[in-house]
Amino acid sequence: MGIRLLSATERLWKIKDGLFGFFNNFTVMFGVEIFLFFLLIYYVSKVLRDNDATKLMLLYWGLIVVGCALNVFAYTLVDRQFLLFYVALLSAFMLFLFNVEVKKSLWDVHSAKTNPSEKLTAGGIETRTQAETEHCITNVIKALQNMSKNNVGALIVLSKGSLPKQVLQSGVVIEAEISTQMIEGIFFPKAPLHDGAMIIHGHKIQAAGCFLPLTQKTSYPKDYGTRHRAAIGITEVANVISLVVSEETGIISIVKQGNVTRYADYDMLVDALKDYYWQEMPLGDRRRGGLIK
Amino acid sequence: MKMGEFLKKVFVEKFWIKAASLALALVVVVLLNIA
Numbered sequence: 596m597g598i599r600l601l602s603a604t605e606r607l608w609k610i611k612d613g614l615f616g617f618f619n620n621f622t623v624m625f626g627v628e629i630f631l632f633f634l635l636i637y638y639v640s641k642v643l644r645d646n647d648a649t650k651l652m653l654l655y656w657g658l659i660v661v662g663c664a665l666n667v668f669a670y671t672l673v674d675r676q677f678l679l680f681y682v683a684l685l686s687a688f689m690l691f692l693f694n695v696e697v698k699k700s701l702w703d704v705h706s707a708k709t710n711p712s713e714k715l716t717a718g719g720i721e722t723r724t725q726a727e728t729e730h731c732i733t734n735v736i737k738a739l740q741n742m743s744k745n746n747v748g749a750l751i752v753l754s755k756g757s758l759p760k761q762v763l764q765s766g767v768v769i770e771a772e773i774s775t776q777m778i779e780g781i782f783f784p785k786a787p788l789h790d791g792a793m794i795i796h797g798h799k800i801q802a803a804g805c806f807l808p809l810t811q812k813t814s815y816p817k818d819y820g821t822r823h824r825a826a827i828g829i830t831e832v833a834n835v836i837s838l839v840v841s842e843e844t845g846i847i848s849i850v851k852q853g854n855v856t857r858y859a860d861y862d863m864l865v866d867a868l869k870d871y872y873w874q875e876m877p878l879g880d881r882r883r884g885g886l887i888k
Numbered sequence: 889m890k891m892g893e894f895l896k897k898v899f900v901e902k903f904w905i906k907a908a909s910l911a912l913a914l915v916v917v918v919l920l921n922i923a
Contacts, residue, residue: 613922625917632913640905652905659912666919675920682916 606670632682639686642693642700647757647833655689696761731773731798732868738778739840739847739864748842749782750792750822753871754801757834758794766791766805773800782840792825792837808832810853819855826850836871838864 617625636659643652662681665673673681690697735751742749752758767788771777773795781803782789791804807825815827826837830850837850838859847859849867856863 610919610922614918617918617922625921628917628920629910629913632916633910636912637906637909640909644905656908656912659916663915663919678916678919 606667610667635682635686639689642697643689645700646693646696646759648693651689651692655685658685696759700760727798728872732865732872734773734775735778735795735838735868736861736864738775739838740861741775741779742782742840743845743847746842746845747779747782747784747840748789748822749778749838749840750807750826751778751838752792752794752805752807752826752829753836753838753868754794754796755834755871756796758829759833762792762805762807762829762833763794763802766794766802768802769800771800773798792829812853815855823848823850823855827853827855836867838867 639655640652643649643655659682662673662678662685666675666678739749739751741747769781777800778793780786781793781800788804792807793803794801794805808828808831809821809824810828810831812827815824819827820842822842823839826839826848827850829835830837831853839848839850840846841848846857847864849856849859849863851867859867
């Protein structure tokens with residue numbers, strides 16, 4: 596133990612001396628190395644962050660720190676070459692986890708500036724007045740109830756800007772004001788976009804006809820169709836709320852973080868939508884008491 | 889978008905990822921070169 600502590604202390608002193616040497620003899624090559632490592636770590640972090648995997652990104656950073664700490668305190672175990680391969684393999688593994696997204700982002704590099712759905716993920720929600728927000732809430736609920744009465748299937752996702760880019764790119768960007776007629780029109784059974792999900796971002800209908808990932812859990816009732824499975828699946832991968840109208844029964848369901856609340860009535864829908872718009876409302880409006888129960 | 893929100897977006901949501909990545913890159917390169 597004493598020998599190990601001594602070697603760790605020696606190693607720390609060596610690093611201290613080496614640190615001075617590194618900055619005193621700083622060359623362009625060191626700058627290039629730092630830049631290349633920065634590009635690698637930043638790109639991996641950005642991919643993880645863009646795909647709503649912030650926890651994984653923190654784990655990635657943590658593992659790099661652990662690798663560096665091992666290099667300092669257990670140099671015989673993790674030497675220079677090992678650290679190099681460790682960082683490279685860790686980064687490659689993280690990118691491999693999101694290989695489809697990485698491939699797609701690389702293909703889309705040239706069209707990133709012209710693709711309107713790219714900027715939609717930036718999450719810029721305009722703040723509106725309380726009256727406008729209440730108007731949005733009323734319109735969404737009215738549309739849901741009308742579709743429920745007529746057994747028209749619908750899937751609405753209330754996004755906070757954290758949806759994976761692929762979801763938005765799979766549908767048609769609409770960027771329209773929320774209205775009952777617009778929502779019902781999109782989900783009208785013969786309409787071309789009725790089969791996908793509608794994404795509401797803030798006070799606008801962002802996109803429609805979007806494909807969502809399906810939940811793979813088998814614990815849900817067998818009568819849940821693809822629409823319900825998609826509604827659950829998207830809440831498992833992103834911080835969103837899904838509102839579903841069953842085509843067979845007309846039952847309205849609210850899905851939050853994989854939990855389904857069936858038979859949602861008017862009050863439950865109002866609560867869910869107020870809960871969604873709560874964060875978007877400016878502090879001044881919230882204090883005025885409009886959206887606080 | 890208000891200036892405050894814009895700054896929050898740039899510095900809180902974007903800048904800290906760049907800053908952390910740069911810090912990690914610096915640590916890795918320093919450790920690689922002082923062996």
